[in-house]
Amino acid sequence: MVQYDFDGTTAVVTGAASGIGRQTALEFARHGASVVVADVDDNGAAETVDLIADGGGEAVAVHTDVTEMSDVERMVETAVDEFGSLDYAVNNAGVGGAQEPTGDLDEADWERIVDINLNGVWRSLSAEVDHMVGQDGGVIVNMASVLGHVGFQNASAYVAAKHGVLGLTKTAAWEYADDDIRVNAVCPGFIETNMLEEGGITSDEQLRQEIAGRHSQNRLGEPEEIAAAVVWLCSDAASFTNGEPLTVDSGYRGI
Ligand code: NAI
Numbered sequence: 001m002v003q004y005d006f007d008g009t010t011a012v013v014t015g016a017a018s019g020i021g022r023q024t025a026l027e028f029a030r031h032g033a034s035v036v037v038a039d040v041d042d043n044g045a046a047e048t049v050d051l052i053a054d055g056g057g058e059a060v061a062v063h064t065d066v067t068e069m070s071d072v073e074r075m076v077e078t079a080v081d082e083f084g085s086l087d088y089a090v091n092n093a094g095v096g097g098a099q100e101p102t103g104d105l106d107e108a109d110w111e112r113i114v115d116i117n118l119n120g121v122w123r124s125l126s127a128e129v130d131h132m133v134g135q136d137g138g139v140i141v142n143m144a145s146v147l148g149h150v151g152f153q154n155a156s157a158y159v160a161a162k163h164g165v166l167g168l169t170k171t172a173a174w175e176y177a178d179d180d181i182r183v184n185a186v187c188p189g190f191i192e193t194n195m196l197e198e199g200g201i202t203s204d205e206q207l208r209q210e211i212a213g214r215h216s217q218n219r220l221g222e223p224e225e226i227a228a229a230v231v232w233l234c235s236d237a238a239s240f241t242n243g244e245p246l247t248v249d250s251g252y253r254g255i
Contacts (some may be wrong), residue, residue: 002228004235007032010083011234012075014066014124015093017044019193020143022051023223024090024230029057031231034083038064038075039093058083066093066120072127085135088234089128091121092143096199102156110157117161122168125183129176137180139234142169144185144245150254162187166245173243182242184233189249190214191221215250 011028015021017039025035029052037052037059039045045061052059062078064071079086097113098105121142132138147155148162169185176183190211196202201211202220212219229248232238 002232004031004231004237006088006231006234009033009087010036010079010085011088011090012036012038012079012086012128013090013092014038014064014072014075014120015143016048017041018048019195020188020191020223020226021090021092022048023227024092025059026051026055026057027224027227027231028088028234029055029059031235033088035059036075036079036082037061038072040065064093066091066124067115069123069127072120072124075124076127076131080131086128086131086138088139088141089124089132090141090143090230091124091128092141093120093124094143094195096155096195097158099154099199101154105157113157114161114164117158118164118168121165125168125172129172129179129181132181133176133179137182140172140181140183141230141233142183142185144169144187146187146189146247146249146252146254148185148187148245149247150252152254169245170243177242182233182238184238184241184244184246186226186229186233187245187247187249188226189221189252191223191226193223196220214253217250219250221248221250 011033013025016025016037037045037048049059064075098109144165145162147159148166173183
């Protein structure tokens with residue numbers, strides 16, 4: 001099993017109360033980082049903290065709604081106050097949202113999905129670089145999606161937001177390279193999490209099989225397989241990787 005030396009470092013993970021974010025938080029702790037578990041779901045966040053403690057790691061939860069600038073600022077302050085630095089940040093919080101053709105989508109639904117999935121990444125990134133510029137750099141990973149590369153019917157707000165996350169990532173990578181901050185994105189294929197259950201994909205066996213068949217290995221991915229890519233991007237093994245939309249999708253074939 002790969003082992004990085006993250007001892008004495010601090011990682012912030014948004015959306016870490018479940019799914020990919022929780023697994024990423026656990027993976028950071030396994031490599032020795034202290035973790036700030038940031039989420040709107042306080043119970044789920046507390047469970048993630050307990051799981052990290054059970055494994056001998058160190059973590060705190062901080063209530064964070066990524067649609068609120070003051071919340072993401074507090075998240076960064078928590079990392080510094082509790083653990084002394086902010087070295088890695090994973091902007092992972094996201095929602096699937098309404099499933100409707102573009103013309104039928106309610107304006108409020110569009111705004112909510114974009115506000116969490118795109119604006120939330122910008123708010124988080126903005127607060128993180130503010131701190132990292134004043135220290136010895138850092139690494140930021142934004143959670144995009146394979147739907148940041150291709151379309152998907154009835155999910156235009158989500159798809160547009162994820163395409164936007166890639167544009168933001170590529171731009172910020174150039175802006176902060178001189179400050180020793182690397183900014184990358186991960187673009188997962190379809191992963192077994194609550195998001196797919198809530199979106200009715202994993203609960204509908206026929207749809208699940210159809211979606212699985214768009215991946216070369218004819219299955220959905222596991223959160224662990226995305227967390228591994230995130231920590232690799234944060235490690236020194238990825239020291240020349242910047243502005244990269246790292247796709248982890250088993251060769252997904254979309255529209
Ligand atoms: P999940 O539903 O298990 O986790 C999402 C987390 O984000 C939850 O803990 C939720 O409470 C939190 N969250 C939602 N709104 C928030 C807000 N306003 N502020 C702070 N936290 C908030 O889903 P999953 O799959 O783990 O999603 C994580 C990320 O991965 C998302 O950005 C998603 O778009 C992305 N992704 C997921 C894929 C999948 O197939 N599951 C595929 C590609 C990308």
